[in-house]
Amino acid sequence: MSVTHPAGFTAAGIPIGLKSTGAKDLALVVNNGPSKASASVFTANRCIANPVIWSKEVVKDGKVEAVVLNSGGANCYTGPEGFATTHAVAEAVADGLGVAAGDVVVCSTGLIGLTNSREQVLDGVRAIVPQISADGGDDAAHAIMTTDSVSKQVVVQRGEGADGWSIGGMAKGAGMLAPQLATMLVVLTTDADVDAATLDTALRAATRVSFDRLDSDGCMSTNDTVTLMASGASGVAPSAADFTAALTEVCTDLALQLLADAEGADHxxxxxxxxxxxxxxxxxxxxxxxxxxxxxxxxxxxxxxxxxxxxxxxxxxxxxxxxxxxxxxxxxxxxxxxxxxxxxxxxxxxxxxxxxxxxxxxxxxxxxxxxxxxxxxxxxxxxxxxx
Amino acid sequence: MSVTHPAGFTAAGIPIGLKSTGAKDLALVVNNGPSKASASVFTANRCIANPVIWSKEVVKDGKVEAVVLNSGGANCYTGPEGFATTHAVAEAVADGLGVAAGDVVVCSTGLIGLTNSREQVLDGVRAIVPQISADGGDDAAHAIMTTDSVSKQVVVQRGEGADGWSIGGMAKGAGMLAPQLATMLVVLTTDADVDAATLDTALRAATRVSFDRLDSDGCMSTNDTVTLMASGASGVAPSAADFTAALTEVCTDLALQLLADAEGADHxxxxxxxxxxxxxxxxxxxxxxxxxxxxxxxxxxxxxxxxxxxxxxxxxxxxxxxxxxxxxxxxxxxxxxxxxxxxxxxxxxxxxxxxxxxxxxxxxxxxxxxxxxxxxxxxxxxxxxxx
CATH class of the missing domain: 3.10.20.340 (ArgJ beta chain, C-terminal domain)
Incomplete structure (x- = not known):
């Protein structure tokens, strides 16, 4: 369930032919609100992929409606055409969901320098939007895998019933786990009612002691993105300290899942x-x-x-x-x-x-x-x- | 010939049983003058071996009589007993040569944390001193090898006859080639008449663009030492620029020999x-x-x-x-x-x-x-x- 465990989120993961194996390679996670508060962190690499260039702008206002992610191509160092593809993907998601393209985070992972067919990706986006559902988290987590041998998912639940809230997360990354962030795409969702500024502080605190301390091979990716979305659908507003603690638990759990699946490791x-x-x-x-x-x-x-x-x-x-x-x-x-x-x-x-x-x-x-x-x-x- | 090519130097390399294979494992290079000018550079690692602690003091006055080097044990992190062994080795060399222990550089390479038998090493020193000769360079170069598959030696000759002078060098190191210096022991000799201050400037200039730019695996050794001794026996005093150029040629040649023999490399x-x-x-x-x-x-x-x-x-x-x-x-x-x-x-x-x-x-x-x-x-x- 992972990202669709918290109330207010729908997701899907489908194969659209980017991976030669026919495996799922496109994921979409949508925040249905009522809140659309969000925070993100990105790779510290100065050489960044087109989706990161795009998404860094998207997240600045603290509002994100959806995250769309593809495996099978990093869209990095693909020039202006590659950026135009990222932009077109965000527009297509926005059209499908009836939201603004400027509120859609785009993530890509796979080969650097490889240009995916824009039409193929856009066809995929048009196909995935009708398929999002409240139990699509597992499919989404599988669709972002590259050399990962297992999907990485986690849920942390606090309280029950009317007092309950949770955080869900999914991650991919099995190599290039690096100084600041791993080659790593992470989507985190919560139904807690937390504003964007608090989300940002909590996310930086949580990643500093989890993903940032994972250093599998010293290499740093061009595409790393961690996006946290809060729907507020639980109606519960935890303290910043409680929320940060739960988020740190989620990030540490995912980081250790990445570590456990690092490419070719014995220890x-x-x-x-x-x-x-x-x-x-x-x-x-x-x-x-x-x-x-x-x-x-x-x-x-x-x-x-x-x-x-x-x-x-x-x-x-x-x-x-x-x-x-x-x-x-x-x-x-x-x-x-x-x-x-x-x-x-x-x-x-x-x-x-x-x-x-x-x-x-x-x-x-x-x-x-x-x-x-x-x-x-x-x-x-x-x-x-x-x- | 290498370190014994320049006039005024004698050397030897013999097996004393530190290496389980019975291969040569003790080397001695002696400057017979008339000048005893010298310069050295050491690893930038803050965790340094006992011989480096000793030798850093020895070289401070710009005068070195001899360099004694053993493979088969790094004498690093062996505690006060290990330092006492280094000191005893310098005293034994000094006794044998009739010089001051404070003018004897000691180098060791091999396992960290391994304590060699002091008596075994001192017996070896007593055995090697009588064997030094003007054609002992090759034996010395072989005695410092560890995982090296070939010895590394070089000679650069400038001019001929009464105007001629040269620089010879030997090196070991096939792994841990690193940021500042490789796991690398290097002895350089010259019969040019150059004072210690000029040697120091030239050595730093030469190593900066040679050994310092060799980075085989990013690791930095605890034992790296490069010692340059000038005998002045040629009676020729080249300009600082000419000497630096020749020394840079020597260091670059040795650095590329180390690169070519790096452990397990295909390229x-x-x-x-x-x-x-x-x-x-x-x-x-x-x-x-x-x-x-x-x-x-x-x-x-x-x-x-x-x-x-x-x-x-x-x-x-x-x-x-x-x-x-x-x-x-x-x-x-x-x-x-x-x-x-x-x-x-x-x-x-x-x-x-x-x-x-x-x-x-x-x-x-x-x-x-x-x-x-x-x-x-x-x-x-x-x-x-x-x-």
Missing amino acids: EIAITTRGAASEDDAVEVGRSVARSALFKTAVFGKDPNWGRVLASIGTTSAAFDPLDLDVAVNDVWVCRSSTPDADPAEVDLEPRKVTVTIDLKSGEHEATVWTNDLTHAYVHENSAYSS | EIAITTRGAASEDDAVEVGRSVARSALFKTAVFGKDPNWGRVLASIGTTSAAFDPLDLDVAVNDVWVCRSSTPDADPAEVDLEPRKVTVTIDLKSGEHEATVWTNDLTHAYVHENSAYSS
């Missing part, structure tokens, strides 16, 4: 840096380890190589004493005060989930960054799949 | 960024592409994926118009003005050497950064080899 690695002088220090240290090709291949090889962790920490500007660092892998403290401690043979790296704990002994702050190991399968998928 | 990739507003912009753009796991796997898969090049450029702070970038692979301009141009099928990625040319169209500056592709063999070697 999901949670790197927690504690004893940091600031949260920024903790994130910088965690990210440096998450980007170490040497550490990531070591984990693939089931080698708790703490030397490669220290070598990564040393590249950061965080506050620490290089001669007084502790490192644990799966809670075995293989390095204490920057010297060998527990026998690395005690670390069991057979399980898929791995924790790395770094103690900088320089403060009270802590943060967790998530990444994957670097495997033969990653190399295979990314050398064979052109994106 | 050597030269990324040239032109039309940059500054040299720093050009280097930042080149490095961003050199660090894109997605682009590097695409090259392995013989896919000239310019979309992944643009996605990397977009993560930088360089000056450019995202809608007006040109990209060529092997001189085929597959992307012009940020849209598809020449057919990617025209790009032949069978040969080992690959060029990527990026035109930012924002200025007159240019720089080249070198990297390798990301292959199954890289994952295999780095998951199986613990360092």
